[in-house]
Amino acid sequence: MKSTRIPRATIQRLAAYVQILETLSQEGEKVISSEGLARACGVNPSQIRKDLAYFGEFGVRGVGYYVQDLLTAIKQSLGIDRIWNVALVGVGNLGRALLRHKILRKRGFMVVGAFDCDPFKIGEEIAGLEVYSSKRLQELAQELNVEIGVITTPPKRAQRAANYLVEAGVKGIVNFAPVRIDVPENVAVEYVDFIHHLFSVAFNISLNLSKGLF
């Protein structure tokens, strides 16, 4: 394992590799070359070899990578070779969808607590989980051994949700609310905002159109 700082982009790509390798594994493929993997995820083959080299030597020269071994190695490198307990704050449309979506659990992220500040929602049961008052976050998160918080509140309540989560001792937050949040620097934050992707598509369409016209 190298000690160089690992590019953020590499982490993003590793996540993509995991997805492709899991599909390959399900399809019964045993071996994949960097070129095959590259084609499957639209990047350069040496990019893949470089990305993997940050964490170790997982391939066999002249052969390629054993799908199952590589999958295990990447998951271990990313720290996703185990289950992470997650608390979800904000039970709106998006929050509900995430709670019902099996993908979180399938990927090793188990939502062990759902929280909201709306009295009408507190006590409701969604996907087998009771909705608790956000004020009980600190108390319950410790009890439930929560490590990651997911914020799906409206933008105005995101900072408060973040505060509760930090107080409750979570070490990472995935924020779906379209606002920046302030947290201590030892808390890892990721922002998810699909509107950005729609903007990006809109921009590219406009660009293509103008290329066609002139």
Next chain:
Amino acid sequence: MKSTRIPRATIQRLAAYVQILETLSQEGEKVISSEGLARACGVNPSQIRKDLAYFGEFGVRGVGYYVQDLLTAIKQSLGIDRIWNVALVGVGNLGRALLRHKILRKRGFMVVGAFDCDPFKIGEEIAGLEVYSSKRLQELAQELNVEIGVITTPPKRAQRAANYLVEAGVKGIVNFAPVRIDVPENVAVEYVDFIHHLFSVAFNISLNLSKGLF
């Protein structure tokens, strides 16, 4: 307007600037400096000036940027100064959440058609929109003047959904399914996969933990 190729990262950041500027605008702020904006979205001030310079000169030296003017200018540059018609394919948990979420519409993306291949879902009404058979995509998308497709199907059906959308003449696709899709190169594609962000947070937590231990 410069003719250099605009970095993808710039487009992503412009989308973030839009969000912040809209908040500022609502709060009645008239002027913002590149430094203020930089602080609000966690980037370097000259990054912001560079990003904006790709599209023109929007600032006033010694003053900063007029919030409203800058907002208008960025929206125009991104091609989001108008309404885009969107077709959504795949009415599962995520699809439903997007249909009900007001944010799409608020940002200028109007879902004008919802499609699914499950006979049980066809005919259902969600957020005032009838669910149609995916097979009718081509016919209806043209009628409804759809320009962007959003795929929220399970991974296995994503490629078929993409094919339908391309046949229907959409020029851009936002794919929420965790698989790569093949489309003609004049169709802009963006992938949305929040699991990547959870992976990223998990990795960073693991990293912080190991830093703390050694």
Next chain:
DNA sequence: TTCTGTGAAAAACTTCACAGCG
């Protein structure tokens, strides 16, 4: 004076090209 716009420098990231191992 303040704060933008921008060349030039620095850093980060990607691709190349090939040595080296199975």
Next chain:
DNA sequence: CGCTGTGAAGTTTTTCACAGAA
């Protein structure tokens, strides 16, 4: 022989630093 692992080259993106306009 084929494909990985990797230094070196190349490219892109970010940051610096300062000239110049309001």
